[in-house]
Amino acid sequence: MQKLAIQGGTPLRGEVRISGAKNAALPIMCASLLTADTLRLTNMPDLHDVITMRKLLEQMGVAAQVAPGEIAFTGDLINKWEAPYDMVKTMRAAILVLGPLVARFGDARVSLPGGCAIGSRPVNLHIKGLQAMGAEITIEHGYIHAKAKRLKGARIFFDIVSVTGTENLMMAAALADGVTVLENAAREPEVIDLANCLRAMGAKIAGDGTDTITITGVEKLGGAEHRIMPDRIESGTFLVAAAATGGSITLTETRADILETVLEKLTEAGAQIKVQGNTIHLEMNGRPKAVNVRTAPHPAFPTDMQAQFMALNCIAEGSAMVVETIFENRFMHVQELRRLGAQIDVEGNTAVVKGVDHLEGATVMATDLRASACLVIAGLVAQGETVIDRIYHLDRGYEHIEAKLEKLGANIRRLK
Numbered sequence: 515m516q517k518l519a520i521q522g523g524t525p526l527r528g529e530v531r532i533s534g535a536k537n538a539a540l541p542i543m544c545a546s547l548l549t550a551d552t553l554r555l556t557n558m559p560d561l562h563d564v565i566t567m568r569k570l571l572e573q574m575g576v577a578a579q580v581a582p583g584e585i586a587f588t589g590d591l592i593n594k595w596e597a598p599y600d601m602v603k604t605m606r607a608a609i610l611v612l613g614p615l616v617a618r619f620g621d622a623r624v625s626l627p628g629g630c631a632i633g634s635r636p637v638n639l640h641i642k643g644l645q646a647m648g649a650e651i652t653i654e655h656g657y658i659h660a661k662a663k664r665l666k667g668a669r670i671f672f673d674i675v676s677v678t679g680t681e682n683l684m685m686a687a688a689l690a691d692g693v694t695v696l697e698n699a700a701r702e703p704e705v706i707d708l709a710n711c712l713r714a715m716g717a718k719i720a721g722d723g724t725d726t727i728t729i730t731g732v733e734k735l736g737g738a739e740h741r742i743m744p745d746r747i748e749s750g751t752f753l754v755a756a757a758a759t760g761g762s763i764t765l766t767e768t769r770a771d772i773l774e775t776v777l778e779k780l781t782e783a784g785a786q787i788k789v790q791g792n793t794i795h796l797e798m799n800g801r802p803k804a805v806n807v808r809t810a811p812h813p814a815f816p817t818d819m820q821a822q823f824m825a826l827n828c829i830a831e832g833s834a835m836v837v838e839t840i841f842e843n844r845f846m847h848v849q850e851l852r853r854l855g856a857q858i859d860v861e862g863n864t865a866v867v868k869g870v871d872h873l874e875g876a877t878v879m880a881t882d883l884r885a886s887a888c889l890v891i892a893g894l895v896a897q898g899e900t901v902i903d904r905i906y907h908l909d910r911g912y913e914h915i916e917a918k919l920e921k922l923g924a925n926i927r928r929l930k
């Protein structure tokens with residue numbers, strides 16, 4: 515199993531290009547199931563999850579033409595409407611094929627994802643929404659089997675805001691008969707990016723970016739070309755790493771408007787931030803100040819940035835409260851941070867972090883994608899060497915992370 519070894523203590527300095535967003539690329543790849551024409555995607559990140567999703571689509575009969583930073587998908591010869599357990603268990607976003615498959619082919623078999631490190635993560639809202647649109651759903655041998663002649667437009671209310679739930683039903687509704695209204699829908703920028711792509715394919719969608727999305731179904735969707743939006747979590751991760759190490763970095767090809775709460779929190783921590791077009795510059799002088807964070811659906815503070823801010827708070831001046839309201843078990847990184855000398859108390863969904871003046875390198879284990887990013891940040895600030903085990907989590911969602919960090923001056927290497 516591969517590991518990362520980091521020699522801490524060097525402030526990050528320089529420029530880094532932000533990649534296309536994983537959480538936009540994955541649903542948008544699934545939109546290729548909605549048409550027989552070619553969907554050409556650019557600014558595609560080179561990530562394990564993207565490769566897994568491409569393989570899943572190829573297994574169904576989608577043709578994928580891969581070039582650097584681009585993939586063109588053509589779904590004219592799809593002959594299998596199934597997502598097997600082996601793939602869904604490694605990447606929960608595979609559930610996103612369910613809506614498009616049942617909408618276009620009237621039949622889909624998708625493995626139930628099961629639990630994962632950060633919580634139980636059910637898909638009941640995806641299922642309930644498709645049922646409201648007239649799909650007949652049975653659960654058999656661990657698989658969701660959905661059937662429908664043609665889905666019908668419906669009014670669907672989400673009890674809990676769900677990002678992939680919103681995306682799955684938006685794609686299904688694009689080919690349904692009639693109007694679908696999604697209420698209490700997710701407002702994440704990646705939902706807007708998917709809606710933009712679907713509109714380019716001929717879908718009729720309004721209200722994306724608000725909590726009420728209206729989709730008027732069409733008979734057929736066509737091909738399109740779409741550029742994947744920048745990754746706001748990768749952007750946030752590099753900014754926090756620079757702030758924690760007392761560095762000075764410039765992110766290029768990103769967007770500040772999708773990072774508002776994160777930039778506010780970094781400013782509160784003492785960072786100076788300048789935005790110019792699609793670049794963000796951050797400069798940190800001295801020790802960061804502790805900042806409270808409370809995760810909630812967009813536009814509030816993203817759960818995918820919680821662990822990274824926890825790392826920053828570990829070495830900040832003062833104490834901070836970190837409250838996780840989205841996933842019930844997303845403090846797996848706390849135990850590992852404690853091994854580096856962090857002082858953190860957890861009570862239910864709240865962690866109280868008391869800043870210490872330094873962390874000390876140790877061997878730690880990555881437990882999920884964003885927890886891994888948190889350990890990388892902690893390793894960058896810790897004195898001595900930190901070795902992070904199980905970094906396959908990191909490769910799922912961060913493009914060429916050690917190459918990018920090395921270019922910013924970090925002393926980091928991959929142990930194979």
Ligand code: UD1
Pocket residue numbers: 536537540606607633634635636637638639640641674675676677678679704817818840841842
């Ligand atoms: C997406 C993101 C993930 C991010 C999360 C929250 C992708 C590929 N992944 O995951 O990085 O951490 O949003 O911003 O975009 N829930 C239910 N029933 C459902 C669906 C969800 O109870 O049917 C609950 C979940 O357990 C969780 C909450 O709703 O507590 C939000 O989850 P959701 O927004 O669905 O997360 P994902 O879409 O899986």
